[in-house]
Amino acid sequence: MIPVEEHVDIEALKRGDELAFKSLVEMFQDRVFHTCFGFLGSREEAEDAAQETFIEVLSAIKSFRQESSISTWIYRIAALTALQAIRKKRRKRQVALFFGTEGTDAALANANDPDEGSHPLLRLENKERADVLYKAMNRLPESQRVAFTLHKIEGLEHKEVAAIMNLTVSSVESLIHRGKGNLQQYLGNYYRKQ
Amino acid sequence: MDEKQVEREVQKTLDLLISTPAIKPRPFFYTRLKTRLQASANPTPVVVRLFHRRIALAVLGIVLLVAINAFSLLRLTSRTMETQEAQAIASFAKEYSISTYRY
Numbered sequence: 010m011i012p013v014e015e016h017v018d019i020e021a022l023k024r025g026d027e028l029a030f031k032s033l034v035e036m037f038q039d040r041v042f043h044t045c046f047g048f049l050g051s052r053e054e055a056e057d058a059a060q061e062t063f064i065e066v067l068s069a070i071k072s073f074r075q076e077s078s079i080s081t082w083i084y085r086i087a088a089l090t091a092l093q094a095i096r097k098k099r100r101k102r103q104v105a106l107f108f109g110t111e112g113t114d115a116a117l118a119n120a121n122d123p124d125e126g127s128h129p130l131l132r133l134e135n136k137e138r139a140d141v142l143y144k145a146m147n148r149l150p151e152s153q154r155v156a157f158t159l160h161k162i163e164g165l166e167h168k169e170v171a172a173i174m175n176l177t178v179s180s181v182e183s184l185i186h187r188g189k190g191n192l193q194q195y196l197g198n199y200y201r202k203q
Numbered sequence: 204m205d206e207k208q209v210e211r212e213v214q215k216t217l218d219l220l221i222s223t224p225a226i227k228p229r230p231f232f233y234t235r236l237k238t239r240l241q242a243s244a245n246p247t248p249v250v251v252r253l254f255h256r257r258i259a260l261a262v263l264g265i266v267l268l269v270a271i272n273a274f275s276l277l278r279l280t281s282r283t284m285e286t287q288e289a290q291a292i293a294s295f296a297k298e299y300s301i302s303t304y305r306y
Contacts, residue, residue, distance in 0.1 A: 034233050042228040056228055060236050067240070138216045139223075145216075161220045189217075196213040203204055203212075 017079050022070045034063055037080070040163070041087045047162035048091035048154070050143040058094045062087045077172055084165075084173045088155050095147070145195040153188035156181050 017036065021029035041062050046055035065086050073082060146154060152174070159170045160181075171181045204212070295301075 031233055034236060038232050039225070039227050042232070043225050046226050052226070052229075055226075056232070056235075059228060059232070060239055063236055064240065064243075135219060135223075138219055142216050142219055192217065193213055196216055197209055200204055200209045200212040 019070070019073065019075065019079065022067075023073075030067060033066070033079075037083055038063075040080075041083065044084060044087045044159070044163050045091045045094075047158040048088070049094060050139065054094060054098075055091075058091050059087070061094075062090045065090060081169070081172045084159065084163075084169075088159065088173065092151055092155065141196065141199060142192075145192050145199070148195055149188050149191055153184050153191065156184035157188035157192075160185050 017033055018026070018029045022033060038059065042055055042059040045058035045062070046052065049055050049058060062083070066083055069086070073079070077085075146157070149157065155174060156170055159165045159173060160167065165173070167178050167181050167185075170176075170185075171178045174181065176184075
């Protein structure tokens with residue numbers, strides 16, 4: 010849930026105040042990281058994307074016109090950064106496939122353990138399920154993926170997702186509905202083959 | 204797997220989206236971010252990089268030259284040895300009136 014009041018000193022950020030930036034990072038790092046993890050499924054990649062997000066925030070803050078809330082803006086950058094990382098991964102895989110150097114599906118096999126601390130057997134089963142889920146989510150069209158991830162994984166309301174994606178609420182609802190339908194189809198096909 | 208089992212598995216997998224606890228970054232995220240920002244603010248100067256590239260090219264050129272010369276020298280040496288050997292055989296054959304033709 011995006012908080013109604015955000016104690017972010019935007020003017021200080023625009024001046025390049027380090028304390029203001031540190032405060033912003035500490036306020037949003039969990040949400041940004043969690044969002045990136047929702048897209049990428051790997052702790053290492055999520056950390057990289059989260060750092061890229063804040064670097065982009067720092068470089069673009071001077072052009073932030075405050076037409077939306079700062080959290081909406083940051084979520085938007087996080088989603089775009091994560092999508093760029095996914096595209097880059099896909100291109101690398103295509104090159105590796107072309108040269109016959111691709112190994113196992115490392116990108117999605119790296120889906121990190123989502124429930125650390127639970128029973129090892131459950132953890133393993135969930136890791137395998139998480140791998141299957143991320144593979145299916147990777148197949149979604151980007152807009153469906155973004156809407157679905159922000160709503161289902163990040164837990165944002167439809168209107169919050171709409172603000173982030175610059176869409177209407179009904180468009181977002183439609184994307185989430187179609188995304189869910191596609192996921193059910195991909196997963197169904199996968200489990201039928203088992 | 205029958206259709207009902209497939210549906211159950213699909214739902215269990217989708218439920219991971221809501222049942223998975225929120226994942227947080229490792230501690231000291233800001234410290235690592237700051238290090239990265241500082242590294243990008245102080246990159247290796249372009250001049251130094253170009254200099255290294257020129258040195259690398261020069262070394263490669265020298266290695267190629269040496270390799271070509273060594274190859275040429277080797278060929279020349281083996282030809283000289285073959286010629287000397289042929290001459291020695293010819294003079295031996297002449298001395299003992301033996302034909303050097305091969306049948």
